[in-house]
Amino acid sequence: MREHDSNGPATMRRGRRKFDDDEPDFLKRGRLEPALREDPDLPEVGDQWSSWDGALHGPEPRPDWVRTEHGAVDTELGVLKTGKEADVFLVRRWLPATGQSSMIAAKRYRDGDHRMFHRDAGYLEGRRVRRSREMRAMTNRTSFGKELIAGQWAAAEFDALGRLWEIGQESGLVCVPYPVQLSGTEVMLEFIGDWETGEAAPRLAQVRSDNADLESLWEQMTDALSVLARAQVAHGDLSPYNTLVRDGRLVLIDLPQIVDVVANPRGAEFIARDVTNVATWFRARGLTIDAEGLIERLLFEAGLR
Ligand SMILES: Nc1ncnc2c1ncn2[C@@H]1O[C@H](COP(=O)(O)OP(=O)(O)OP(=O)(O)O)[C@@H](O)[C@H]1O
Numbered sequence: 001m002r003e004h005d006s007n008g009p010a011t012m013r014r015g016r017r018k019f020d021d022d023e024p025d026f027l028k029r030g031r032l033e034p035a036l037r038e039d040p041d042l043p044e045v046g047d048q049w050s051s052w053d054g055a056l057h058g059p060e061p062r063p064d065w066v067r068t069e070h071g072a073v074d075t076e077l078g079v080l081k082t083g084k085e086a087d088v089f090l091v092r093r094w095l096p097a098t099g100q101s102s103m104i105a106a107k108r109y110r111d112g113d114h115r116m117f118h119r120d121a122g123y124l125e126g127r128r129v130r131r132s133r134e135m136r137a138m139t140n141r142t143s144f145g146k147e148l149i150a151g152q153w154a155a156a157e158f159d160a161l162g163r164l165w166e167i168g169q170e171s172g173l174v175c176v177p178y179p180v181q182l183s184g185t186e187v188m189l190e191f192i193g194d195w196e197t198g199e200a201a202p203r204l205a206q207v208r209s210d211n212a213d214l215e216s217l218w219e220q221m222t223d224a225l226s227v228l229a230r231a232q233v234a235h236g237d238l239s240p241y242n243t244l245v246r247d248g249r250l251v252l253i254d255l256p257q258i259v260d261v262v263a264n265p266r267g268a269e270f271i272a273r274d275v276t277n278v279a280t281w282f283r284a285r286g287l288t289i290d291a292e293g294l295i296e297r298l299l300f301e302a303g304l305r
């Protein structure tokens with residue numbers, strides 16, 4: 001690990017102070033104190049050098065906004081959301097020489113006592129871990145075990161996003177944020193929101209739309225579900241809270257618990273549950289929806305019929 005990485009915890013502590021995060025006031029946040037600037041391993045601007053080197057990178061061809069340059073720096077802009085299992089931070093990665101910048105949502109899975117483990121039990125069952133020492137650590141929830149579990153969630157989400165992004169790319173229906181990189185318990189993804197102001201896109205649950213918008217959003221939801229089905233997966237926790245809407249475009253997020261519907265004997269049930277969760281929301285707003293017909297089509301697309 002490089003020296004300047006040791007600044008991570010200080011930055012995170014500062015970010016964690018704020019508990020609700022829906023207001024975009026991160027712009028008021030300060031930079032690192034001048035004293036820390038004297039550290040020769042820190043860049044002259046930004047909080048630290050870009051963590052791109054040494055991370056696992058997202059699928060290619062990469063979008064052109066992804067900053068891969070050695071001279072890029074990361075500036076931490078604050079907390080987007082503190083959640084049950086992870087905290088999401090806003091990071092600007094930019095090149096001081098040219099000013100080119102990208103906005104990234106950094107989702108950091110918790111490995112400490114604040115994490116809730118409700119998703120872990122089922123996930124660990126039947127999963128083979130190479131070394132039994134690691135399996136024991138995870139089963140006994142030692143701090144090493146907790147960190148391993150958090151890392152597995154991050155890796156599962158990163159893989160799922162990469163796969164769905166690639167399939168979306170091929171069919172012209174990208175419905176997930178681009179996964180920039182994975183390092184340990186942190187996944188960095190394309191920030192869905194206003195890149196100028198840093199305001200995150202609203203969740204579908206918060207969107208007040210007229211009927212024409214709703215029809216378009218539902219159609220996009222069925223397209224997104226088709227992308228998942230063709231990848232032979234179910235989201236596993238699809239809801240109007242795990243869906244963002246930016247400029248009328250729908251984007252699915254929060255995918256660590258993605259389900260392989262071919263390997264899982266209850267795969268068809270998971271597909272049906274995803275559909276029901278979102279169909280209920282649209283129906284409550286007056287849309288007529290053939291959920292049964294959609295489920296049948298998705299099962300066919302997933303190769304289960
Ligand atoms: N790529 C992104 N762009 C913009 N905002 C994001 C992004 N990813 C996550 N967020 C914000 O962070 C919130 C939490 O993200 P996510 O649902 O992935 O994590 P979580 O730990 O499951 O949180 P929760 O327990 O609230 O569901 C989202 O509702 C959204 O507001």
Ligand SMILES: [Mg+2]
Nearest residue numbers: 083241242254
């Ligand atoms: Mg969520």
